[in-house]
Structure formats: C-alpha cells, structure tokens
Amino acid sequence: MPPTDELSPAFEMRDVSKTFDGVAAVAGVSFNVAAGSTTVLIGPSGCGKSTLLRLMVGLLTPDRGEVRFGDAPITAANVTALRHRMGYVIQDGGLFPHLTARRNVSLMASHLGWSADRVTARTEELSALTQFPADGLDRFPTQLSGGQRQRVSLMRALMLDPDVLLMDEPLGALDPMIRADLQQELRDIFRTLGKTVVMVTHDLREARYFGDAIVLLRDGRLVQEGPFGSLVDEPAEAFVGDFVRAQQMAREGADA
Amino acid sequence: MKGSPRFAVLALALLLSLGAATALAQTAITTGSKAFTENVILGELLARLAADAGAVAEHKTQLGGTRILWNALQRGDIDAYVEYTGTLSQEILADSGATTEDEIRAALAAQGIVMTRPLGFNNTYALGMREDVAAEHGITAISDLRDHPDLDLGFTNEFMDRGDGWPALRDHYALPHKRVRGLDHDLAYRGIEQGAIAVTDLYSTDAEIRYYELRVLRDDLSLFPPYEAVVVYRSDLEHRAPEVATAFRRLEGRVPEAEMIGMNARARLARIPEGRVAADFLATTFQVDSVVVVDTWLQRLGRNTSAHLLLVLVALAAGIAIAVPTGIIASRHEVAGQIALGLTGILQTVPALALLVLMIPLVGINAPPAILALFLYSLLPMVRNTCDGIRSIPASTWESATALGLSSGARLRLVELPLAMPSILAGVKIAAVQLVGFATLGAFVGAGGYGQPILTGIRLDDFGLILEGALPAAGLALVTQGVFELGERGLVSKGLRLRPETG
Numbered sequence: 232m233p234p235t236d237e238l239s240p241a242f243e244m245r246d247v248s249k250t251f252d253g254v255a256a257v258a259g260v261s262f263n264v265a266a267g268s269t270t271v272l273i274g275p276s277g278c279g280k281s282t283l284l285r286l287m288v289g290l291l292t293p294d295r296g297e298v299r300f301g302d303a304p305i306t307a308a309n310v311t312a313l314r315h316r317m318g319y320v321i322q323d324g325g326l327f328p329h330l331t332a333r334r335n336v337s338l339m340a341s342h343l344g345w346s347a348d349r350v351t352a353r354t355e356e357l358s359a360l361t362q363f364p365a366d367g368l369d370r371f372p373t374q375l376s377g378g379q380r381q382r383v384s385l386m387r388a389l390m391l392d393p394d395v396l397l398m399d400e401p402l403g404a405l406d407p408m409i410r411a412d413l414q415q416e417l418r419d420i421f422r423t424l425g426k427t428v429v430m431v432t433h434d435l436r437e438a439r440y441f442g443d444a445i446v447l448l449r450d451g452r453l454v455q456e457g458p459f460g461s462l463v464d465e466p467a468e469a470f471v472g473d474f475v476r477a478q479q480m481a482r483e484g485a486d487a
Numbered sequence: 488m489k490g491s492p493r494f495a496v497l498a499l500a501l502l503l504s505l506g507a508a509t510a511l512a513q514t515a516i517t518t519g520s521k522a523f524t525e526n527v528i529l530g531e532l533l534a535r536l537a538a539d540a541g542a543v544a545e546h547k548t549q550l551g552g553t554r555i556l557w558n559a560l561q562r563g564d565i566d567a568y569v570e571y572t573g574t575l576s577q578e579i580l581a582d583s584g585a586t587t588e589d590e591i592r593a594a595l596a597a598q599g600i601v602m603t604r605p606l607g608f609n610n611t612y613a614l615g616m617r618e619d620v621a622a623e624h625g626i627t628a629i630s631d632l633r634d635h636p637d638l639d640l641g642f643t644n645e646f647m648d649r650g651d652g653w654p655a656l657r658d659h660y661a662l663p664h665k666r667v668r669g670l671d672h673d674l675a676y677r678g679i680e681q682g683a684i685a686v687t688d689l690y691s692t693d694a695e696i697r698y699y700e701l702r703v704l705r706d707d708l709s710l711f712p713p714y715e716a717v718v719v720y721r722s723d724l725e726h727r728a729p730e731v732a733t734a735f736r737r738l739e740g741r742v743p744e745a746e747m748i749g750m751n752a753r754a755r756l757a758r759i760p761e762g763r764v765a766a767d768f769l770a771t772t773f774q775v776d777s778v779v780v781v782d783t784w785l786q787r788l789g790r791n792t793s794a795h796l797l798l799v800l801v802a803l804a805a806g807i808a809i810a811v812p813t814g815i816i817a818s819r820h821e822v823a824g825q826i827a828l829g830l831t832g833i834l835q836t837v838p839a840l841a842l843l844v845l846m847i848p849l850v851g852i853n854a855p856p857a858i859l860a861l862f863l864y865s866l867l868p869m870v871r872n873t874c875d876g877i878r879s880i881p882a883s884t885w886e887s888a889t890a891l892g893l894s895s896g897a898r899l900r901l902v903e904l905p906l907a908m909p910s911i912l913a914g915v916k917i918a919a920v921q922l923v924g925f926a927t928l929g930a931f932v933g934a935g936g937y938g939q940p941i942l943t944g945i946r947l948d949d950f951g952l953i954l955e956g957a958l959p960a961a962g963l964a965l966v967t968q969g970v971f972e973l974g975e976r977g978l979v980s981k982g983l984r985l986r987p988e989t990g
Contacts, residue, residue: 288890314892325887329905329980338901339891371982387891397890 239302241266241395241427242287247296249282256282258451259296264444266394269421269428271442273435275474278448280431284399287429288319301394315339318388322400324380326372332383333368340390357386360420378409385420395427402437414440435478447471514728516542519556519565519852522549522931524754524761524946525610525692525747529569531765533718533735535777537567539769540734548761549942550852551931553578554844559933560600560719564851567720567735571610573712575602575719588715601722603736605715608744612646612711613691614656615701620685628705629660632686636663641684644669652688659710673948692744694752716742741772755947784955787940792959794854794935798926799963802858803919806865810918811911813866814873815899824874831867839864839928847932857929857936864925865918872914876907908979916971923964927956937963 240263249257257279264270272280285291286298289310297304300313326335336357337350345353358365361382372380381401388396401417402410418441421428432438438445439459447454447462455467466472516537520530527548534546547565550556557579559565570579575595576586585594592602614629621627624635632638646652647669656662670678676695678684689696691703724732750768753759762779769775782790810831817824834842842863846856880903888902904911930938937956944952976984 285886290886290889311892311894314890317890317892319887319890321883321887323883325883327884327888327902327906329902329908329982331982339893342893342897342901371980371985373982373985391892 239266240264241301242429243297243299244283244286245297245299247283247286247293247298249279249286249291250294255451257286257293260448260451260453261296262446262453262456264395264427264429266427267425268443269430269441270444270446271438272429272431272446272448273433273438274448274454276433277450279451280433280448281399282451283448284397284429284431288317288397289314315343315391316394318385318391318393318396320381320384320388320396320398320401322403324372324384326380326383326387328372331369331371332363332375332379332386335372335383336368336386336390338387343391353390354386357389360389360423361385362416376409377405378413381405381413385417389424393426395429396421398428398430400431400433403432417441435475447474449474514542514731516544516567516724516728516731517547517565518544519547519550519559519568519933521553521556521568522551522942522946524694525751526569527946528750528754528761528764528768529606529716531761532738532768533567533569535762535765535769535775536734536737537728537731538777539775540728540730542728542731547852547933549930549939549946550933551840551844555847555852555932558847559852560721561598562848562851563721563723564853566724566731567718569606569716570602570719571714571716572605573611573714575717577712586712595719596722599722600719601725601732603718603720604739605717606738606742607716607740608692608742608747609713609715610690610692610747611706611714612652613689613706614686614704615679615689615696616686616704617679617682618700618702620682621702621704626704627702628707629656629710630707631704632662632664633660636665638664638666638685639683640664640667640686641670641675641678642667642688643672643675646688656710659708692747692751694748694755697748697752698756716747737773742768758947758949787955788959791935791937791939791956792963794929794939795923795926795937795960795963798854798857798861798929798934798936799919799922801854802861802922802926803865803915805858805862806869806918807915809862810866810869810914811873814870814911814914815877815903817870817874818877827870828867828874831870834863835867839925840931843928843932852933854929854934856932857926857934861922861925861929865922868917868921869911869914872910872917873907876910876914877903879910880906905980906983909975909983912971912975912978916968919967919971920964923960923967927960 242264244260244262247257247260248255260279260283272283274280282291286293287300289305292307299305303309305313327338330338333354336354340350340353354368355365358368363379363382363386367375367379372383375383385401402413405413414437421441428441430441442459444457445459445462446456449470455462455471462471463475466475516534518530518533518537520526530546530548534544537544547559550559553574556565556568556570560568572588572591575591580591580594583594585591588605595602616626624631626632626635642653653667668684675684675687676699679687679701680699689701689703695701696703718735718738720732720735746768750764753764754761760779760781762781766777766779769777813827817827837845839860842860843856846859850856850859884902884906888898893901926936927938927941929936930942937960939956940952941956944950944954944956
C-alpha cells in the first residue's frame, strides 16, 4: 500500500535542471518522494536517473529549480548536516579500501564523537539486520565478496539511522543468484525499518518489486510517475509501453 | 636574606669569567679556496697565517669557482682568498674596464675589498714542450714555433674551443701548424712524454711541468693576460683584525713560480695533504709553526655522513611541508595544479650546480644554499605524486565519502590522504633518493657531505678518495630506499597492500 499523503514529502524536486557541458542531463523535472515509501527512478541509460539521485544527496547542485529535503531546500550551508540524515549506497559499494568493514561502517559515527560502546552496539545490530557475518567485520573490502561488500555499504548507510536511503543500482554489480537473495533481504529490511527509500535501477522487474512509486525518465525528462500498474494500464505516451515491452522481451529471451 | 651574599659571589664570579672570556675571545677568520689544488694550498696558507696571528681560523676548502668565492667574500661568509689578477679584471671587474694592477686595486677598494701586492707567481695559460725537444729545436718563446710548422700541437679540448685559446694564439702569433688536435688534459701530458705531440697548453704553475721536465715557452708577444696571484680580503679586517691583514701581506712577493710549482707537485703528484704542504712552506719561509691535523678515514666518513644527512633531511622535511599541501591544492584546482606543476617542473630543469650558485647571493655559502637548492629540487616529485595520488581516487569512493557527510577537512584526513599515501610516499622516496645524490654537489659551496671527498678525489685524480664519497652516497641511497619500504608498512593501510583475493 502506498502511504498516505498526510506526511510532508521527504524530497521535493521543483523544476530541477542540470546540464553537463551543454548537454541537459536533467531538464525541468518535478516530483515528490513520499515519506516512508520506496520510490524507484528508472529509465534507459543516460535518462538522468543517477544525476537526480546525486542532486538529492547534494553531490550536485541544480542549475535551475530546487531540491527540497523535508521542508527546506538543500543549500551549500546545510548539505553536510543533511547528509547525516541520508544514507547513500552505490553500485560497487564505494567502500573505502584502506579501512576494514568495521571502520567503513563506523567512520562517520566515530568522527561525530560516538562512544566506542555505542559504535560497537550499533555495528552489531546492523550486522545482524543485514546478515553480515561477524567475522567479516575486520576484513578489508578486497577480502569480501560482492554481496558482502553491498551489505557493508548498506550498514554504513544505515549507521546514523538516517531518515532516507538513496541507492544507485545497489544490486547492479552482483550475479543473478546473489542478486535475487539480496533483493528479498533488502525489501525485508526496508519494511522492518520503514524508511523512505529512493532507488535507481534500469531493471523494471526490480522497480516493480521494490517500488511503491515509479518515476520513469527519458533523456532527462520525467515521462510518467505512479505505481507500476499505472505504467502498464495508463501509459502516458508510446515510449512507456515500448519500455515495458522491451524489458519483458529481454527477460523472456534471457529466461528461454 | 641568607642566600644573597652567596648570590653576589656567584654573580661576581660569573662577571669575572665573562670578562676573561671576552678578553680571550679571538677573532674568527674564514679563508676560502677554489676547487683546484694550487688554490687549496694557498687557502691553507692564509688560514695558517691567520691562526699564527692569533685568530681562530677556518678554511672553507674547494668552494667551486670564482663566482662562489667572490660572492662569499662580498657577503662576509669568507674573509679572504687568493685570486688572480686576470680573473679579477676579466671576470669580476669586467664592467669596470680595470686592467692594470692599480686600476684593479682601486676598483676592488670601492667594493670594500683589499688586494695585496702579487705573491710572486703568474699562473696563466702557457705553452710547454719537453725540455730536450725544445733544446733540440732551439725554441724558447712561442714565436719560435713559427719556424717549425711540422711540429704536432696537442691542446686540451677547453683550450681548443675557447676564443682566447688556440684561435687567438694562432692569429696572434701567425702560427702555420696544420697538425693540431684536441685531447684530454691527462692524455696531453702522456702524449708529450711519449713524443706523440710536441707542444701543449698548460697553466704556468702546473705540477706536471717539473714532473715531465717541460720547458715553458715565453709569451713574447704578450697574448695571455697576466694571472698574478694576489690575496683579496675584506677591508673590515684592517680594523677587526689588523694583525691578520698584516700576516696576509707577508706573502707578498714570497711565493715565486718555482716555489708554487714545487708545492703543487708535492700535493698533486706526491699526494701530500695540502695542509702539510702549506705548513712546510710557512716553516721554511717564515719560520711559522702550524699544526697539521690529518683526520682518519673513519673521522672523515663520520663528518661527511652527518653533513650529508643534515642537508638531505632538512631539505626533505621542508620539501614535504610545502609539497604535500601544494599537491593537495593542485589536486583540487585545475589551474593552481598546472601552475604548481609548471613551476616545480621548471625548477627541475635548472642544472643543479647553477641552482646552487644562484642561491649564494640569497643565503651565502655553506649548508643554507645547498639546503635551499635541494629543497627546490625535492618539490616536483612530491607535488606531482600527492596531486596524482588524490586525483586517482575513484570518483565513487570520493562521492561515498562526501555523501557520508564528511566535511572536506575530515574527508581529506580520513579518506583522501590515506588512499593517496602509497603515491605520496613514492614521491617522497623519489625525492629522498634524488637528494642523496644531489647533495654531493653541496661540497661546491662548502656544505660538506659526501661530495667533499669526491671533489678532492677528482681534483687530485685520486680514485680512492672519489670512492670514499661515492660508495657511502650509493649506500645511503639504498638505505633511504629501504627505510621508505619499511615506512610504507607503517603508513599505508594493509587494505591497500592486499592483492584482491581470487576465486
């Protein structure tokens, strides 16, 4: 069930544009991310979905328009503090290779002055939640499998108990078996925690699996926004139907 | 107030001892010498005369070339050295047009430098022939060569190339010789000994003149300018240490050419230390006794090692302190990076010796110019490696650190520097190993180090002495390399040293 709209949105994109070297990566996009829901950004490569996510976490600033988090716009002055309320996970994990899994997870908390006991307790809690083996905590990223690295990355994102999780193709680099397992675990975790989640993917099945709401993008423009059913039943334009069919055919081809 | 009488006694004792120390305090005199044996002997002579006159004397030996000595004298880093009138008129005072002895003396006086009367010998370019060959042909002067166009002439390469060398000689004396070749200095002496060449160029006080029994041909048409040896000293000596100035003047006219050739021969050919040669001269000429201390091999090694390490470590520490922050800034700002790398790159292209000499007007001689030059040299590899190390951090890692909410300072400290550390350390290592080598040039400006025995060895053609500097320098470079490899274990995270596990 999509959550009710009583809560103010976690994110509000207001006519956001971002151009790189004269090419519009995102052009005049507006949508809201409802608090407590999972929103999936999807579209073909180069549609601007990752750029949107980077705008949300403040790695990029919009050329035009406004990105609002909670009830305030993200500015250079507040972005560092706001990031402590966001967890960010990227495709290859983005782990720091010079730190053990434990230090990757605790880096920010320790830097913010958490006590060692509190850090340890929280790390153990998260390692149980993500089913990360305790003996892996003192290993370095190169000593972990791809799936384990993503679990560490998720633990790191969750360490400060943020309001939202921003995930850029979190399962993209994993092989299909692990991916299926982790998909299920990830959805369970989202449900357990009840956090607002924004996830970028190029896989429609993944989008359907996770997404309370789906934002379909093409060439930097928002094509359609809504639950998966609405994309199938009420496509806003021909592209939506083409995109859905192409994904299904690709899957059938792969399954055959 | 029980303690006060005792305090008063103590204070009185202190005052008395201070007064005594002041009364006994001796004037410190530093003499210098150029990097060739004759001048080193003369520098020793000056130091010993100053000591005999009651000063605490030090001789900064073989300080590279004329420019270095002259700058050091003007700055007061040294008080006196022996110069040659030809060099004074043609190089140092070239702009003033002073040529005669009196003109030179006046021009120097205007710059606060006193020049003594000539010491008695003239070390100029000259031509030499084996005594028996010259006698056979009846040649005593250069113009006599005109009548013997079949003689083989062999000149040092430098003399062949210099405008005031062979070309000037040929034109001035209208020499008709066809068989003229350029060769190495040592080969020239051997060639003349074996009769392969009949005439060569030499300096008129070369030790080899006596050794090879050569006749120096008279410059009867006065082509070569006179290079009369004179002592130049700072005029403040006349007030600060008049007895030392007087002592220097005792050398006027007391070092005839034969005497100088003899001393050169003892030092260069018989390998007698210059200090001993100078002491013997003073004993016989002036009945002056002076102490000759000859260090053991181990003492020299210890002294050279500590001087060398001082140069390298101070320069490297300063280099790191400047280069790493510069590299960090360069990694963040494209334009700043290009400027920083461009400037440090230009510094690297300045020849080391030139850089060293350029530093002298700024900081004088001894360790400071060497440290400053080494510091400038150390910058490029460290700036570049710091910049490259930070720039090569994957964008995803950098974004993760930023998205985590680390401030830019914390991100630098906790993520960027640790990740760039292998590259930074590699840069520091390159710089350190380079500096160990470059620091041998410090000997040219009196900074000591392993360059000291190398310079002396080259000057005296003593391979053993060269090795005495070259081997420890090579050893130190290896040790430096090893130290950094160990340091890498301490400073680079294990996570970066692990190979990704396979399977």
